[in-house]
Amino acid sequence: MNSSIKRSLLISVPALFMSLLSVAQTAIPDSMTYVYKLYGQTRKYTVSFSEKNDTLYLDWGIMRNMKWQSGRYVMSPEARTGATLLSYLQPVDGNTAALPEEELFGIVSRSVYKSLKNDGKCRFDSRTFRLADTRRHAGSFRLLHAVSADDDTEMWILDNEDLPVIWSMQNNPCGVNWQISSSLPVSEAQISVVTDETIRKELGENPMRAGGIYFAYPYGSMDYPIGIPAMGTPAPEGYTPVYISHYGRHGSRYMMNESDYIKVLEPLENAASASGLTPLGNEILRKLNILWSEAEGSAGELTELGAGQHRGIAQRMYNNFTSIFTSGKRVEAKASTVLRCVMSMNAFCGQLQKTAPSLSIDAKSGNRLMSYISYTSPELRAFSAEDMPWQADARRFEQTTLRPERVMSSVFSRADVRPEDEISYYKALFRVILSIQDTDLGLSLPSVFTPDEYFSLWKALNYRMYVINAACPLNEGKGPASASSLLNRIIDDADSALSGGEVCASLRFGHDTALIRLLALMRIEGCARVETADSRYHLAWQDYRVSPMAANLQMIFYRNSEGHVLVRFLHNENETHIATSAPVYNGVYYDWDVLSKELKSRIK
Incomplete structure (x- = not known):
């Protein structure tokens, strides 16, 4: 930040802190208002930030009793770097309050921000917060939704390392809550609140969803399709699809054991x-x-329905991205050694070959692939034991x-x-x-x-899948971490294909647990929510959404004439979002260079 010029937060953020981000980011307005709920009363403060020698100044003002009152909070460089407490010092007219090094007012420190971003959790204000999602945006800026594991407190933090403003604080047991009001529209990618009524309605519409991981793929099979996935968002101008990275669960099967x-x-x-x-x-x-x-x-073993599900997914992939599967291009397919996965791969690749006879498809399976196609760490195996508390x-x-x-x-x-x-x-x-x-x-x-x-019954069966494999705090990250080798391979394969140009698609066929863990590790929307109370596990995570039979994650890569690469995510063939600070275009197209580095940082 230019230390010689005092600027409000809403000018300094785009001009200086966001200079490296996409030009598609929305310009931020000149003024903002903190709408405070103080012990049942509402107060509206006009606030601006300025900086000198890395010391941060928060200037506030409010009209009270027909008089303009104002004051200042001063936050030291040390506090901005590593403070872990939120100051609740009430504003006093005419007062300049120099906060101690361990306290900040209205923002979190850089270390807290980085911990939340990189590790998915942080320690702040004497509580542990976990990153729940990034659905909400202020204009084009993401808001990191942090949920306390110790009480009901929630924060939405502006996704910016230099000035991570707490955009909203809710359910604070101290009785101090606020929401920033500005001309930036606050929006959400989709409704993020799941209730008992939501789930009951979905089970009422289709009781088969209660089967959870036995829920048959919602779009049916090649011969008996059931509806079609939603239309996606058009790519930014000048970008065309060039490569697909895919991980699919095997299709419908008989029960595991006689x-x-x-x-x-x-x-x-x-x-x-x-x-x-x-x-x-x-x-x-x-x-x-x-x-x-x-x-x-x-x-x-795979049922005939399961094979048909993969043929249908393959045909829709070809129909939607025909320009990728051109003559001279090569598809690489890898499968778990379990027969139902190999048969799923064969059904998928067979449909692609039938549709595009000139396509070169290299399909393989083998024990050496299992270190990433379907890996469970020794720590997760121990955690899953029947005698665990x-x-x-x-x-x-x-x-x-x-x-x-x-x-x-x-x-x-x-x-x-x-x-x-x-x-x-x-x-x-x-x-x-x-x-x-x-x-x-x-x-x-x-x-x-x-x-x-x-x-x-669905809640009871959903319970264990969430605890073992997803973002449940009980497993301390062991579930998602077991997908680290898979995520690493996905990133490396994508970078290799994008630089080489010969491989147009990397297809992988495995199991529900591997896909669930991957989605949680990547923080795909709806798949990485954190919940500490077992009575609410079903509200944080629903297995029938995340991993029905033939569930899949597709990453569609786009490139423009200048070589810039974007990626879009399809979960079960529907457009979805990912928690990231990477620049986003048209709401769902993410800068691959930035995102891939961030995903690498999540690998354990």
């Missing part, structure tokens, strides 16, 4: 032999025997959440023929019935569970 089916069928068969099933119980037994006759000997908490959550009595009595006509562990059976029955959607059998058992039961 014991999953047998655990449900045996009690039903035993009860039937003792005339202990209700009419609904007999219907369930009949239809699950049809399912078992197809699944027996094929546990864990959090597992006992998960079981307690199920005991207090699940109510199997109604279903048990609707299936079994007598108490003496019911399974001994009713909650365990209730969950197993739910999983097997919801897995029917991953076949082409056309069976249906919609009347077994009520809307409340769909909701509670």
